[in-house]
Amino acid sequence: MNGAGAVASRIEELLAQARAKTGLENFGGDSWREGLEVLVRSALTEAHFNDFGEQPFYGAIVQALCNRLRVEDWYARHPEIDDQDVEIELLGVGFPRTGSTALSHLLCEDARYRNLLIWEEGDPCPPPGIDPEADERRKANARDMVELRQKHLPQKLLSMLPRSATGPLEDHDLMALEFKAQIFLVSAHLPTYADWFVHCDMEPTYRYEKRVLKLLQWRTPQKTWRLKSPTHSLFLDAYEKVFPDARFVQTHRDVAKVLPSVSDLYYTMLCATNHDIDPLYVGELNMEHWGLALDRLLAYRADPQRDARFFDMGFATFQADPIAEIRRLYNWLGDELDDTSVARMRAWREDNQRDKFGRHEYDAAQFGITEAALAQRFGAYRERFSALLG
Secondary structure (H helix, E strand, O other), X not given: OOHHHHHHHHHHHHHHHHHHHHOOOOOOOOOOHHHHHHHHHHHHHHOOEOOOOHHHHHHHHHHHHHHHHHHHHHHHXXXXXXXXXXXXXXXXXXXXXXXXXXXXXXXXXXXXXXXOEHHHHOOOOOOOOOOHHHHHHHHHHHHHHHHHHHHHOOHHHHHHOOOXXXXXXXXXXXXXXXXXXXXXXXXXXXXXXXXXXXXXXOHHHHHHHHHHHHHHHOOOOOOEEEEEOHHHHHOHHHHHHHOOOOEEEEEEOOHHHHHHHHHHHHHHHHHHHEOOOOHHHHHHHHHHHHHHHHHHHHHHHOOHHHHOOEEEEEHHHHHHOHHHHHHHHHHHHOOOOOHHHHHHHHHHHHHOOOOOXXXXXXXXXXXXXXXXXXXXXXXXXXHXXXXXXX
C-alpha cells in the first residue's frame, strides 16, 4: 500500500474505533481532518515508537475522536448550549518552566472562578453538573491516574510536572480535538507535524475550544474562566479573533534556565515511548518553536492597546512571595482576593513545595543549547524583560 493509502487506511481504522466505542457518527464538520492527516502521516513515516509507544499514541487520537462525537451528540440534543457566551478573564502565556503551573494551581483555589480541571479536560462528557455520579467517577479516575503516575513515573518527570487530581490542567486535550496540539510532540518523533503545527491556522481550533467551554460551563455556577497554556503564545492573533476580551498573565524566566529545562522535559517524555531520540533534535525543536513563540509575542505586544492587556510576572519574585504577586495580579484585574481564597492558596503552597519530588537537573550541552545561541535568538526578549529575568 502506498503512503497516501496507508494514511487513509489508518485514519479509517481510528474513525471506526471511535464510532464503535461511542455508537455515534457525527464528528462535527471537517476542520479537524487536515490536522489528523498530517499527524498520522508524520507518525507512520517518522515516529520511532518502542514497544510501549504506539498504543498510547493512537489511543489518544481515538479518545479525541470519541470526545468530538460525544460533544456533538450533546449539542444535537441540547442546541441551547450554543446560546451562551464564554468569558475568559485571564489566560496564562509565555514560556513553560516559568512557574506558570504553580500560579495556575494557586489561582484555582479561588472557587469563584472557572478553571479547566484535570478530570474534565480529557473527558468532557457528560457536561459537569449533569450527572453527579459521572462527575465523581471521573474525579476518582483522575485520582487513580495521579497516584499511579506518582508510583511509576521517573522521578525526573514528577519533579517537572506537578499535578493534582482536583487541580487545573492546560487545554492540550481541547486543542487535540482539532489535532492541532503541542502535546503530540512529546509523544513521538514528528518533525513534519511539528513544522506544520507552528504555521497552521489555529482559529478553527479556538472556535471548537469555545464550543467545548460552553458545554463545560453549561451546568456549573462559575462562568468566568481562567486558563493557561504556553502553547497559545504562538497563536495570539488567532486567539484574539475568538476571545477578543481576554487578558493575559505572562510569566518570565531567563531563557538559559527555561530552554534546557523544557528540552529535558520533552526528551524524557519522548524516551519513555520511543527509541533513538536525538537530544540535539529536541534542543533544535525547542529553540525553534519557543523562539518563534517569543517573536510572535513581542510582535503582538508592540501594539500598545494589546500590550495593556498583559500582566508580567517574574519567576524569582513569584517564588519568593507568590501571594504578594497574586495580590498585584488581582489589583490589576480589578478582582477582590478574599481571605478564604488566600488561606486555600497558602495551604496548597505548603503541600506543594518547589522540588517536592526532587530537584530538576539538566545539561544544556546535551541539547546543543549554548549561551551564544540563546543570546542571538532571544536577545530582544532579554532586553525587553530584563528586570523580570533574575
